[in-house]
Amino acid sequence: MRPKYKRIILKLSGEALAGDKGFGINQDVIDAIAVQVKEIVKLDVEVSIVVGGGNFWRGRSHEGMDRTTADYMGMLATVINSLALQDSLENIGIMTRVQTAIEMRQIAEPYIRRRAVRHLEKGRVVIFAAGTGNPYFSTDTTASLRAAEIEAEVILLAKKVDGVYDSDPVENPNAKKYEDLTYIEVLKKGLKVMDSTATSLCMDNKIPIIVFSLKNPENIKRVVLGEKIGTYVKEEDLC
Secondary structure (H helix, E strand, O other): OOOOOOOOEEEEHHHHHHHHHOOOOOOOHHHHHHHHHHHHHOOOOEEEEOOOOHHHHOOOOOOOOOOOHHHHHHHHHHHHHHHHHHHHHHHHHOOEEEOEEEEEEEEEEOHHHHHHHHHOOOOOOOEEEOOOOOOOHOOOOOOOHHHHHHHHOOOEEOOOOOOOOOOOOOOOOOOOEOEEEHHHHHHOOOOOOOOHHHHHHHHHHHHHHHEEEEOOHHHHHHOOOOOOOOOOOOOOOOO
8 A cells, every 4th residue: 555645744733632521632542543643654654743732721711811931831731641641652662752842851852943844854743833933823733834844745633523624513513524625715704723823824835725524533544535525625626
C-alpha cells in the first residue's frame, strides 16, 4: 500500500482525547491513536501533530477573566496532552519529539523549524505544543502555520464528527454533509471547519484540509492511503 502523502500534520482536538469521559485524558483513546500513527510511520510518512487543549481548558471561565491569561492556560493544556501522546507513542517504539512555542526546556524542545524538519526526515514524530505561543490564536491556526512552515502536504483534521455539515448534525438530523468544499465556501458560509484565520492561511498556502471522524482511529491510516472519507477542503477548481 502506497501512501498518498509524504508529510502530514494531524490535528487532534482535545475533546477527542477525552473520549466518552468528556474531560481529561482517556488512555485507551490515546493508545489507539498512537497505534495508528505507528502504522503510517511504517509507511514512511513523516508525521507531525498539533493537539488542542479543550479536554482541560476552553476559553475563559467567566467574563471577568482576562482573555490573554485564559489563552495561556489553554496553551499549557495542550502541553499536557502532547506529553501524554508522546509517552504513548514511545511506549510502542516510535521516537517522538515535543516542541513548544513557549520555552519549557525541562520537558520539551523549543520550537525551531529547521530542527522540526530534521526530526521528520529522520522518521521521528514531532508534536507541536503550546499553540503559536501567542494569545488570540487557536490551535487550528497553529496547525495551519506549522503546516506552511514545514511544507506539509495536507492537514488531517480529526474531530468527533465525520465531516463538515451545513448545520450541527447532533441538533439537526437532516443536516447535509459536504463531500468537497473550497476555502472560499467555508469562509462565506461560516462553516465550522477551522476558524477564519486558519482557513485563510491554508487558502493562501494552498494546503488542503481533510475533516474526518476520530471515533474509528483507523480513519487516520485510511485518509493517508487516499481513501475518500470525511470532507475535503481545497482551492477552487478553475477547470
